[in-house]
Amino acid sequence: MxxxxxxxxxxxxxxxxxxxxxxxxxxxxxxxxxxxxxxxxxxxxxxxxxxxxxxxxxxxxxxxxxxxxxxxxxxxxxxxxxxxxxxxxxxxxxxxxxxxxxxxxxxxxxxxxxxxxxxGLASAKEALVGYSRIIYKIMSTGTQVSPDMLQQDAFPDWGPETADVSANLDLWRRALPPETLHTTNTGWKVADSTLIELYLIWLHTGALDMIEDVDPSLHAILQEVMEERLEEEGIEP
Ligand code: SF4
Ligand code: SF4
The missing domain is CATH 1.10.1060 (Fumarate Reductase Iron-sulfur Protein; Chain B, domain 2)
Structure with missing residues (x-):
């Protein structure tokens, strides 16, 4: 000391x-x-x-x-x-x-x-637990938050109304006028080209490496999703 x-x-x-x-x-x-x-x-x-x-x-x-x-x-x-x-x-x-x-x-x-x-501070690891579902959602669909993520266990500080909304989510969504919003597992449709561009940004800016330091398991899943999609597009990750 x-x-x-x-x-x-x-x-x-x-x-x-x-x-x-x-x-x-x-x-x-x-x-x-x-x-x-x-x-x-x-x-x-x-x-x-x-x-x-x-x-x-x-x-x-x-x-x-x-x-x-x-x-x-x-x-x-x-x-x-x-x-x-x-x-x-x-x-x-x-x-x-x-x-x-x-x-x-x-x-x-x-x-x-x-x-x-x-x-890799402890606070960052703890914070990422709450964000991991959001990061995975962005990676897999290109959208940040989808309606089916509004579960009370994931957002306990949003209050008891979250339980009611998530229990009747399909009904709430179908009540919205635009048919494109009658979904619960994605907020809106993102074009494949936009998704690929997003992957390349994550890859080349080192954003994925930052996640690896904090949550290796989440990083492994994201890496797999990204590499699979890039290979489908003929891009070497
Ligand atoms: S607004 Fe906040 S940061 Fe800015 S001078 Fe006042 S106390 Fe300081
Ligand atoms: S005003 Fe907004 S950005 Fe500024 S410290 Fe408060 S929450 Fe953060």
């Missing part, structure tokens, strides 16, 4: 004293090294406007002001705690760009999420 670690361990304010301070600094350095970081943070007036407009702050113990302040103060300990506890509460609506200082707390969170995923 280094002297710095011992000092932080002694005043363990974040609850992550077992993680070396150098590791937290390393992760924060990755956040700051992102080319977007300089455009997303210019300091903080602590005015709270971002909190007032933030929908997630209404429902969770979450504050975009705290995100901006921790980064502005270069507090690697607090930034690490936020990457483990807070960043997945953000709905990425970017209402917080109303910041009079020109900050983009939601954008900072985007960067922090990417660093959390790239480094």
């Amino acid at each position: 280094t002297q710095t670690d011992a000092a932080y361990k002694a005043r363990d304010v974040t609850g992550y004293a077992d993680v070396p301070h150098e590791e937290k600094e390393r992760l924060f350095d990755q956040v700051k090294a992102d080319p977007r970081f300089g455009d997303y943070l210019y300091g903080c007036y602590e005015c709270g406007i971002c909190v007032a407009v933030c929908p997630s702050a209404r429902f969770y113990d979450f504050s975009p002001r705290r995100i901006a302040q921790a980064a502005a103060r270069e507090d690697a300990e607090l930034v690490y705690q936020q990457m483990q506890e807070d960043i997945w509460e953000c709905s990425q609506c970017f209402s917080c760009v109303r910041c009079p200082r020109g900050n983009n707390p939601g954008g900072l969170i985007t960067i922090m999420r990417e660093v959390a995923v790239n480094n």
